[in-house]
Amino acid sequence: MALAERVVAQALLLVMAASLQLSHAAVYKVGDSGGWTSIGNIDYKQWAATKTFQVGDIIHFEYNAQYHNVMRVTHPMYRACNATAPLATYTTGNDTITITTKGHHYFLCGVPGHCQAGQKVDINVLRTSETAPTPSPSGLSPPPSFPSVGIPAPSPSKATSLKASKGSFSKLGLAMAAFAVFVSGLH
Numbered sequence: 001m002a003l004a005e006r007v008v009a010q011a012l013l014l015v016m017a018a019s020l021q022l023s024h025a026a027v028y029k030v031g032d033s034g035g036w037t038s039i040g041n042i043d044y045k046q047w048a049a050t051k052t053f054q055v056g057d058i059i060h061f062e063y064n065a066q067y068h069n070v071m072r073v074t075h076p077m078y079r080a081c082n083a084t085a086p087l088a089t090y091t092t093g094n095d096t097i098t099i100t101t102k103g104h105h106y107f108l109c110g111v112p113g114h115c116q117a118g119q120k121v122d123i124n125v126l127r128t129s130e131t132a133p134t135p136s137p138s139g140l141s142p143p144p145s146f147p148s149v150g151i152p153a154p155s156p157s158k159a160t161s162l163k164a165s166k167g168s169f170s171k172l173g174l175a176m177a178a179f180a181v182f183v184s185g186l187h
């Protein structure tokens, strides 16, 4: 019995570690299947509006590096499509950028004309709670909050991280916990 309990405890620790790691690694591909481009009139504002970005998330820009690039710029530069003094430049065509701070992160394509054609995106990590309501012209209610996770957390900081984890990852964690209990029953 003592062995089984130890197995369960260790399995739960593994599950929590996995959940914490996964909750900070949501990957968002800019433009989804369309990728990062100036053709096809992809609405990157609309694309970003459907996401709830969090610190630790990864923004993935995929594009043909012969024709495009990615530049992180300030808000005025973003508004004016001014690419003369970017804060950072990415040119591989397969760039992953980890968001490490809250607030706005402005990106545009520095190839002349592309930003003006709409190849710009504002990744905004909300400073308030992850479900802060945004005013909606269509009068839709804000998205429901994530379901709470049924795993006990040993410290407030970890509790916060678990609360912020994505619903699908929470389900993965619960499935792993169930599997751990099942495995421990075999002993």
Ligand SMILES: *[C@@H]1O[C@H](CO)[C@@H](O)[C@H](O)[C@H]1NC(C)=O
Pocket: 077, 080, 082, 083, 084, 085
């Ligand atoms: C572009 O931004 C740079 C750096 O902030 C600034 O010096 C320059 O005047 C801007 N150019 C235009 C056309 O706004």
Ligand SMILES: *[C@@H]1O[C@H](CO)[C@@H](O)[C@H](O)[C@H]1NC(C)=O
Pocket: 062, 094
């Ligand atoms: C982008 O990079 C990731 C990891 O480095 C790799 O798995 C993926 O296949 C790459 N995608 C393209 C289109 O090169």
Ligand SMILES: [Cu+2]
Pocket: 037, 038, 067, 068, 069, 109, 110, 111, 114, 119
């Ligand atoms: Cu471009």
